[in-house]
Amino acid sequence: MNRPPQYGDFQYEIYLDGLKGIAPRYPVDFASLEEKAHAVMPWWVRNYVAAGCGNEHTQRANVEAFNRWGLVPRMFNGSYERDLSVSLFGVNLPSPIFMSPIGVIGLCSQDFHGDLRVAEAAAATGVPMMTSTLSMDPMEEIAQHLGQTPGFFQLYTPGDRDLAESLINRAQGAGFKAIALTLDTWVTGWRPRDLNYASFPQLRGYCLSNYFTDPYFRKRLEKSPEEDPAAAAREWMKVFGNSLTWDDLKWIREVSHVPLIAKGICHPEDARKAIDLGVDAIYCSNHGGRQANGGLSALEMLGGVVEAADGVPVLFDSGVRNGSDVVKALALGATAVGIGRPYAYALAVGGTDGVIQQLRSILAEADLLMAVDGYPTIADLRKGGLIKAV
Numbered sequence: 120m121n122r123p124p125q126y127g128d129f130q131y132e133i134y135l136d137g138l139k140g141i142a143p144r145y146p147v148d149f150a151s152l153e154e155k156a157h158a159v160m161p162w163w164v165r166n167y168v169a170a171g172c173g174n175e176h177t178q179r180a181n182v183e184a185f186n187r188w189g190l191v192p193r194m195f196n197g198s199y200e201r202d203l204s205v206s207l208f209g210v211n212l213p214s215p216i217f218m219s220p221i222g223v224i225g226l227c228s229q230d231f232h233g234d235l236r237v238a239e240a241a242a243a244t245g246v247p248m249m250t251s252t253l254s255m256d257p258m259e260e261i262a263q264h265l266g267q268t269p270g271f272f273q274l275y276t277p278g279d280r281d282l283a284e285s286l287i288n289r290a291q292g293a294g295f296k297a298i299a300l301t302l303d304t305w306v307t308g309w310r311p312r313d314l315n316y317a318s319f320p321q322l323r324g325y326c327l328s329n330y331f332t333d334p335y336f337r338k339r340l341e342k343s344p345e346e347d348p349a350a351a352a353r354e355w356m357k358v359f360g361n362s363l364t365w366d367d368l369k370w371i372r373e374v375s376h377v378p379l380i381a382k383g384i385c386h387p388e389d390a391r392k393a394i395d396l397g398v399d400a401i402y403c404s405n406h407g408g409r410q411a412n413g414g415l416s417a418l419e420m421l422g423g424v425v426e427a428a429d430g431v432p433v434l435f436d437s438g439v440r441n442g443s444d445v446v447k448a449l450a451l452g453a454t455a456v457g458i459g460r461p462y463a464y465a466l467a468v469g470g471t472d473g474v475i476q477q478l479r480s481i482l483a484e485a486d487l488l489m490a491v492d493g494y495p496t497i498a499d500l501r502k503g504g505l506i507k508a509v
Contacts, residue, residue, distance in 0.1 A: 133147075144469060145468050159229075160227065164223060164226045168460065173413065184418040185440075185444045188505050190447070190506075198495040203482070207455055212245065216485075217247040217458070218247065220299070222252075223253070238250075241266075248261075250271070274299065278360060282339075298378075308411055324351070330351075368393065368397070380401070385403060386420070390427040400432040403417055404457070418447075421433070433452060435457065439459065445458075451505060
């Protein structure tokens with residue numbers, strides 16, 4: 120039997136390198152990484168990545184919610200080796216984290232091909248990437264950089280049904296193992312950091328590669344995107360928004376021949392109905408606080424969604440900053456936990472290598488927390504190891 124990866128051993132690599140006078144090239148903690156990233160990112164990319172909706176209360180609440188939960192140490196559990204592997208859609212994954220879709224991740228890399236750099240990091244670590252519809256490179260090219268690591272595709276369902284079906288079919292044809300149907304972004308939320316500078320990257324033609332390369336989108340244009348990119352971007356604005364109904368889920372389910380994930384589900388009743396209509400997984404998320412302000416943190420809603428899902432996989436993101444956050448979300452029942460801003464900032468600072476180090480750092484912290492507190496497996500975490508502080 121193969122020994123599962125012991126992610127915490129990464130710290131020994133760092134310390135042993137230190138004996139040779141070699142310090143880590145990039146910070147291992149989020150705060151230091153964020154500071155370095157903000158120093159190197161173009162201001163308009165930095166604002167877009169860092170921004171939340173409104174006064175950013177919900178974005179802050181997402182982060183702060185983790186501080187209200189604490190893991191209870193349990194001793195004599197023989198946690199010398201930990202197993203953090205999970206199974207998702209019939210695929211065995213070595214760890215329970217994935218990289219959440221970020222619509223400007225392509226711009227976070229110094230070469231503006233961040234989607235490819237992230238895919239390379241996924242290939243190197245075994246951590247799946249969920250590719251956004253909004254990417255600097257076409258989904259087919261991104262898929263080629265994933266190696267043996269499974270990739271998922273996040274869909275913003277356009278108002279043109281032919282275009283929507285084309286995007287789904289392209290994702291399936293490229294080899295993506297699941298499609299995440301995003302429900303909370305048919306219109307963009309009120310984001311003052313972007314509005315104060317009238318900065319919207321997509322309307323300037325960035326991150327629209329999947330549209331500009333799609334035959335159904337190109338049919339909508341008088342001139343090709345290469346000839347008139349500004350007109351193509353304006354056409355994208357017209358077709359992007361689509362407020363979905365339960366009836367839409369039915370036809371999307373028929374078109375999709377890979378597992379379908381409902382992304383943005385935060386209410387138990389919505390989770391139950393989505394499952395009844397054929398989705399294969401629920402994605403509990405409030406878009407990191409970027410789309411709607413004034414709501415509860417996603418973590419506060421996770422438990423109810425997990426209970427309603429009744430064994431159906433539940434993916435989770437929003438506010439995850441480190442390995443301890445990952446462990447708490449797993450203890451509350453998440454099947455897999457999405458990493459967002461940490462890998463975006465790592466990409467800005469160090470490209471592919473930066474993302475690899477940050478993913479390894481998050482996994483190392485999660486692994487070591489489970490080791491020290493006596494939880495050999497994720498199943499052990501879910502047996503009452505988490506207590507909410509009064």
